[in-house]
Amino acid sequence: MSYLVKRYTHGLKRYNSWFLLAFLMPGLYLLSAAITPDRHEVWQDVRLPLETPFTSASFDTVAEVVDAQAIFFRDNFDVNRYFNLTEADVGQLEPDHYRNVTAAVSNDITLSYDRGIARIRYLGKDAEMGKSLVDYYARRLVRKAREGISMSGMHIARERHPERMGAIETKPLRALWRPDRFLPLLFLFIASVLAVMALIAALEWNDAALKSERQIARYVNLPVLGSLPDLNKVSQALGDPPEGKSPHP
Structure with a gap:
């Protein structure tokens, strides 16, 4: 030996x-790893005047939405509407898919606001999921704002009316090192x-x-x-x- x-x-x-x-x-x-994109940035800009009211029990103004955006993303997250499912079909949803989406809602999506433009931004590994989430929340943001304007009777010029600006944009991200x-x-x-x-x-x-x-x-x-x-x-x-x-x- x-x-x-x-x-x-x-x-x-x-x-x-x-x-x-x-x-x-x-x-x-x-x-x-440095050559292959491992993160994706997805964003959508929404025209949203600062004084826009909201039809929400949690928020009244744009500033409140931005300050408590984590609540906005999680509040009344409609799984059926997001996945285009009926109440009878929700049981067919794969648990892993649902967990991935809810984790992305909590960790990978943010809302910023600058001079009348709100930006919903996703930063994560799944570009398709990012597009879907950004589209969902952009539509929700515009809908809540328009409902708030209609219910309050506030007059806002047509050129400043809440609406999505352009298409959803994506950008692949690469890095030599990540933790x-x-x-x-x-x-x-x-x-x-x-x-x-x-x-x-x-x-x-x-x-x-x-x-x-x-x-x-x-x-x-x-x-x-x-x-x-x-x-x-x-x-x-x-x-x-x-x-x-x-x-x-």
């Missing part, structure tokens, strides 16, 4: 430069190191060179009477200068 350990240790020292290959797979993973890539990168590195160690073991065991006195004795069919140590190591242990160098400067 000790011979096998010594032989493998010798192989590790002999092929130590091969451990650079352990960085190949993690490097390719990061390069692939959620740490664990996959770590697993890849460990797997690469183990693969290199296995490769070194295979190369060492396929090497036909003699590695020990026992192998020499078996090969020549003669007993080993003695062996010479590494004279360089003996010389260093005795404090002698290396071969070819004078002991005095």
Whole structure:
């Protein structure tokens, strides 16, 4: 057993430069991640005058919606309307799909407001889900605002009437590093190191060179009477200068 350990240790020292290959797979993973979009930004602008009232029990003005937008996104989230389902069909909805949507509503969608323009923005991994959510909330925002104007009797010029501005826009996002890539990168590195160690073991065991006195004795069919140590190591242990160098400067 000790011979096998010594032989493998010798192989590790002999092929130590091969451990650079352990960085190949993690490097390719990061390069692939940097090239492939892993996030998507989706947004829709809505024209919305600051004084616009809302038909909502939670909000009266645009400013209140922006200040408590988390409540706006979660308040009365109509699953049936979002998924275009009837009450009888809602049981057919896949639980994973529903969880993904509700998680995106809580974490990936925001509302900002600047000089009469409200922007609903999604930032997450699923572009199609982002488009669907942005479309849903843009329609809801316009509907609530128009209902509020109608019920309050407020007069707003036609050119300032709440409405969606243009089409939904999308933008793919790329990055070389994100925190959620740490664990996959770590697993890849460990797997690469183990693969290199296995490769070194295979190369060492396929090497036909003699590695020990026992192998020499078996090969020549003669007993080993003695062996010479590494004279360089003996010389260093005795404090002698290396071969070819004078002991005095």
